[in-house]
Amino acid sequence: MSEQVLYEVAGGVCTLTLNNPERRNSWNPDMESQYFSALDRAAADSDVRAIVLTGADRWFCPGLDSQRLEQAAGPVGLQLEGRRSQHYALTIPKPMIAAINGACAGIGLVQALMCDVRFMARGAKLSTAYSKLGIPAEYGLSWLLPRMIGIEWSLDLLLSSRPVDADEAQHIGLVSRVSDPDTVVADAQAYARTLASGSSPIAMATIRRQVWGDLSKHYTEANEGWFEAMLRLNRPDNPDFAEGVTAFVERRSPNFEPVRPDAELPALPPFAQQ
Numbered sequence: 001m002s003e004q005v006l007y008e009v010a011g012g013v014c015t016l017t018l019n020n021p022e023r024r025n026s027w028n029p030d031m032e033s034q035y036f037s038a039l040d041r042a043a044a045d046s047d048v049r050a051i052v053l054t055g056a057d058r059w060f061c062p063g064l065d066s067q068r069l070e071q072a073a074g075p076v077g078l079q080l081e082g083r084r085s086q087h088y089a090l091t092i093p094k095p096m097i098a099a100i101n102g103a104c105a106g107i108g109l110v111q112a113l114m115c116d117v118r119f120m121a122r123g124a125k126l127s128t129a130y131s132k133l134g135i136p137a138e139y140g141l142s143w144l145l146p147r148m149i150g151i152e153w154s155l156d157l158l159l160s161s162r163p164v165d166a167d168e169a170q171h172i173g174l175v176s177r178v179s180d181p182d183t184v185v186a187d188a189q190a191y192a193r194t195l196a197s198g199s200s201p202i203a204m205a206t207i208r209r210q211v212w213g214d215l216s217k218h219y220t221e222a223n224e225g226w227f228e229a230m231l232r233l234n235r236p237d238n239p240d241f242a243e244g245v246t247a248f249v250e251r252r253s254p255n256f257e258p259v260r261p262d263a264e265l266p267a268l269p270p271f272a273q274q
Contacts, residue, residue: 005034006056007041012049012196013189014042021057026065027107029083035111036084043092046258049196049204051092052188053115054099061108063129086139089114090212090272093205093259095195099188100166101181105129110139113148116208117191118175121184125163126174132161140271147215149173200240201259202233209266216269225266232264 006017016038018025025031042048055061086107089096098115104126112118112126120126130137137145137158145154153172157164169175179187195204206229214222234241240256247254 002030003034004028004031005038007038009045009047011189011193012047013052013192014045014048014050015052015054015185015189016042017054017056018061019056021059023065024103025055025057025059025061025108026063027061028065032083036088039089039092043094044261048094049201049258050192051094051096052099052185052192053096053111054101054185054188057102059102060098060100060104060124061111062103063106063108085272086110087114087272090208091268093208093263093265094201095192095204095208097188097192099179099185100124100126100175101184106133107138110141113141113144116211117177119177119179119184119188119191120166120169120175121179121181122166123181124166124184126169127161127163128157129161131159143271197253200244200254200256202238202240202257202263203244205259205263205265206233209268212272213266213269216271229266 002020004018004020006015006019008015008017016035018031018035020026020028020031039051042051089111095117096115098112098118100112100118100120102121102124104112104124106127106129109126109128128137128141136142142154142158145158148154149157149172156162164172164174166175166178170178177187177191210222210225210229214225217225232238240254243254243256
């Protein structure tokens with residue numbers, strides 16, 4: 001099996017690179033398996049405090065490999081048995097930043113949207129792709145996109161499958177940062193390093209679960225969840241709260257502990273389990 005996902009750690013940041021440039025980093029079963037395994041590795045790695053996802057060469061991930069698309073459109077259909085959820089990245093207790101350096105569509109767009117913050121290179125394009133393939137919005141994007149960018153923009157992108165450039169993607173709220181093509185990965189890594197060096201890993205893991213999980217809750221449930229999380233993070237076995245306050249008072253950089261594999265976190269959102 002070729003190495004279709006590269007794994008590199010520096011300065012508390014793990015960079016995962018989708019690496020199948022001969023097929024423009026298009027998605028296939030080997031890439032999927034290696035990507036989710038790399039997420040498991042990063043989650044267990046105490047040296048990793050934030051994760052950056054990008055693509056090799058000039059592409060991010062333009063969707064499912066055309067060879068797989070032809071098989072899916074044939075009599076056998078799309079095989080989903082034995083696969084992890086495409087929302088699997090949401091189970092990782094570390095912040096994820098996408099560096100969209102090139103074409104991003106279909107299942108590639110899904111993976112970018114599973115990240116918490118998105119950087120996009122000028123000249124890159126993204127697309128939902130589904131309507132032009134004769135298929136519905138996949139993996140719950142008909143639920144997720146309206147919560148991110150509103151109903152009209154979501155319907156526009158899903159109905160037309162038109163390409164969207166970086167400036168428009170930022171304008172409608174699909175990405176938050178726009179970078180030059182030569183610096184998009186470095187910019188995402190620099191942002192990730194600020195999280196790795198200045199934010200509590202257990203707090204970031206908790207906040208990530210809160211934000212994604214609270215999408216499926218009413219306000220009162222979210223507020224109850226905050227109170228429960230606050231009680232957990234204010235226990236003697238979690239030194240980060242005291243360290244954060246002390247570092248703030250002393251005007252120094254904090255020295256936070258890595259997030260423990262057995263850390264108690266808010267429940268996963270229901271859609272992350274599908």
